Amino acid sequence: MTPFDLTGRLALVTGSSRGIGLAIAAGLLRAGARVVLNGMNPDRLAATRDELAAEFGPAAVAGRAFDVTAPDQVAAAVADVEAGVGPIEILVNNAGLQHRRPLLELDLADWNRVLATDLTSAFVVGREVARAQLARGHGKIVNICSVQTELARPSIGAYTAAKGGLRNLTRAMTAEWAGGGLQINGLAPGYIHTEMTQPLVDDASFNGWIVGRTPAARWGTPADLVGPAVFLASAASDFVNGQVLFVDGGLTTVV
Ligand code: NDP
Numbered sequence: 001m002t003p004f005d006l007t008g009r010l011a012l013v014t015g016s017s018r019g020i021g022l023a024i025a026a027g028l029l030r031a032g033a034r035v036v037l038n039g040m041n042p043d044r045l046a047a048t049r050d051e052l053a054a055e056f057g058p059a060a061v062a063g064r065a066f067d068v069t070a071p072d073q074v075a076a077a078v079a080d081v082e083a084g085v086g087p088i089e090i091l092v093n094n095a096g097l098q099h100r101r102p103l104l105e106l107d108l109a110d111w112n113r114v115l116a117t118d119l120t121s122a123f124v125v126g127r128e129v130a131r132a133q134l135a136r137g138h139g140k141i142v143n144i145c146s147v148q149t150e151l152a153r154p155s156i157g158a159y160t161a162a163k164g165g166l167r168n169l170t171r172a173m174t175a176e177w178a179g180g181g182l183q184i185n186g187l188a189p190g191y192i193h194t195e196m197t198q199p200l201v202d203d204a205s206f207n208g209w210i211v212g213r214t215p216a217a218r219w220g221t222p223a224d225l226v227g228p229a230v231f232l233a234s235a236a237s238d239f240v241n242g243q244v245l246f247v248d249g250g251l252t253t254v255v
Contacts, residue, residue, distance in 0.1 A: 015095030023222030190248025216249030
């Protein structure tokens with residue numbers, strides 16, 4: 001047994017049908033956890049569930065399609081998982097989206113959509129899961145932040161506001177729930193090559209700028225996030241409260 005062992009624990013990872021959430025879900029499974037996957041597209045979710053079940057066994061992986069921005073769906077899904085799959089020991093609030101548009105051209109509807117998905121969902125899902133975790137006296141919540149939790153850049157104002165807010169939501173959850181035995185922390189990926197960032201990888205000048213701007217001199221991969229996620233989900237971080245762990249190849253430490 002190591003302090004990173006997750007045997008016997010159940011994790012709900014939102015937005016885990018692909019990308020970073022999928023990599024984190026697979027990493028938690030590899031560390032011994034059982035995982036409930038989530039996404040909006042039921043077909044993609046089922047395909048991912050089957051893929052992981054083939055590797056880790058059908059009993060280790062479940063899937064629940066629901067919209068993290070819809071409070072009724074969230075409450076029903078969390079109650080269903082708690083009753084039918086098991087107590088959610090670990091919640092990873094990962095579901096998110098990007099919308100690139102300068103602030104002066106940004107519609108309020110798009111602002112609201114980004115804020116709902118990237119910030120409010122962590123409150124909505126976190127509140128439902130924390131009710132059950134607090135009743136048990138322990139639990140882990142990992143909020144997936146971003147380098148935009150710390151830094152801004154043009155054209156992604158709504159995302160920057162949401163991810164900055166997520167840091168302070170992490171602190172607010174800590175202020176209210178840490179005394180009840182919960183550890184709530186943020187994990188902030190740097191520039192990670194996924195479907196969300198494919199347009200940036202394909203843009204030669206942006207790609208060159210990111211590689212030059214990152215001390216580690218490369219894009220991150222979803223696999224780079226697994227160790228830090230396991231750390232924040234495990235007993236290894238039992239006295240780590242309200243922090244944001246930047247996994248960004250050093251990007252936020254240099255100008
Ligand atoms: P992807 O676009 O590859 O995947 C997004 C996932 O979120 C999908 O599983 C999608 O489900 C799900 N999702 C989106 N909206 C909802 C919703 N309303 N309800 C439920 N599920 C939803 O994203 P990434 O893997 O790139 O990003 C994951 C997280 O990491 C995000 O929070 C993002 O902000 C953050 N991040 C990403 C970085 C990067 O470089 N890629 C850098 C820093 C942070 P479906 O398949 O059904 O659409």
